[in-house]
Amino acid sequence: MRRAPTASAALVLCAATAGLLSAQGRAAPAEPPEPPRFASWDEVNVLAHGLLQLGHGLREHVERTQGRLGALERRLRACGAACKESGASAAPPRAPAGLGPSGEAAPETLGSLQTQLKTQNGRIEQLFHKVAQQQRHLEKQHLKIQNLQSQVSLLAPMHLGHRMAKPGRKKRLPKMAQLAGPAHNISRLHNGGWTVIQRRQDGSVDFNQPWEAYKAGFGDPQGEFWLGLEKVHRITGDRGSRLAVQLQDWEGNAESLQFPVYLGGEDTAYSLQLTAPVASELGATTVAPNGLSLPFSTWDQDHDLRGDKNCAKSLSGGWWFGTCGHSNLNGQYFRSIPHQRQQRKKGIFWKTWRGRYYPLQATTMLIQPTAAEAAS
Incomplete structure (x- = not known):
């Protein structure tokens, strides 16, 4: 046939x-590589x-x-x-x-x-x-x-707020035995129209969740939780916002950062758009003058900027990964510092403060639409 x-x-x-x-992306050995198109x-x-x-x-x-x-x-x-039933007297049809x-x-x-x-x-x-x-x-x-x-074209030039900690000149708060300092700051931020979108404090909630969980939210609002990307996007809408990040180590030291951001919808993988001065905080190696856009990634939805690695699967949790090594506040919670370096990479870290291999004790993230800040 x-x-x-x-x-x-x-x-x-x-x-x-x-x-x-x-075969796209493989240049001929004898010719110089052409710029990416x-x-x-x-x-x-x-x-x-x-x-x-x-x-x-x-x-x-x-x-x-x-x-x-x-x-x-x-x-x-x-x-x-049928041919068999017709009997031997009939001539068999030609096959x-x-x-x-x-x-x-x-x-x-x-x-x-x-x-x-x-x-x-x-x-x-x-x-x-x-x-x-x-x-x-x-x-x-x-x-x-x-x-x-x-x-x-998406980001208009923006300037850092006066409370933004600049690289190399970060303000370290006095040592504290408990979380009294950050709790006080959070209370003050709530009075200004801020919404808590993330909290880590004791490892009671597993943050190594898939895309749908990070989209909808999980955890206990009274303890550890993630508010949910879709809820955060609804809060901010199409307006610019300010993101506040509060960090605490195991020696009682704390750090508080604030910077302007814009959070896209699910069609952009909830990309976090940052201005150039703060983009390096979240893993940008090269940044255009007007900023950078970092998509959100989970182990089952790889959107990071690394073409050869799934940062969420290699590390832990979901985050706006740039090149895997600058920050991850949704990593694995360690109650003591692991001995193995490879294991420490999976923890909660903010490289420009305590380094990539130091697992933090507590973190809190808050967001406020810019219009609400102007009205307050």
Whole structure:
């Protein structure tokens, strides 16, 4: 049985397209590397959609072919049975090519057709797998394109507040035996229209949660909790906001930071847009003059800026990861400092204050829309 030329052509086209996509980004050895070029989201989306459509077409072709073969086999078997019932007096019908004397399909013919179908099915499954991989890469590329676009036009120039701690000149509060200092600051911030969106203090809540949990929120508002990305986005809306971060180590030292931010919606992976002076606090290595956009990442939704690593899976918890090593206030809670360096990376840390390998004792995050600050 001859295979339909359209299915073969579609399979060749899909394989060539998938190979072309997987080969993107590899420069020829003899030529100098060209600057990275990002395709528009419309282009990559159309390409991915086309690949999926071709794959679905191939699968439908195989299913139709299998149905026809099954019907043909049933008809041939019925014909063979009818020929046997007609008696030996009637001359047996001439068997078509590829059929046995009894009217049934020759075993070698059916076997060959089944083998071809299995081979074709296997190739289609491989194609679907490659298309799914390319779709994941395209989604991550889309977020990187949004990041670049935000550096160009989304952020207006903003200035740090007078309470913002600048790198290298951070104010260290007096030593405290308990959390009295941060609690007092939180109470004062509440009076100014601030909303607590995160609290870590005793390790009673597991923060290594998937995307949907970080989107909806979890924990106990009276203890450790995460308010939820969607709730925070509703609080801030499309306005700029100020984020307050309060940190405490195990020696009683505390640090309080405030800086302007803008939180995008789920279509941007709840990207946290930062101005240039504070972007390095959350892991930016190179920052455009008007800021940086950091998408939120979890172990099951990888949106970080590292193309070779899933920061949330390598570390712990969900966070606005830049390059994995600058901050993570939703990491694993340690009641004592682990001896192994690799284990300490998974903890709660803010590198520019106590370093990446120092697990903090307590953290609190608060947010306030800029309009509310102006009205207060």
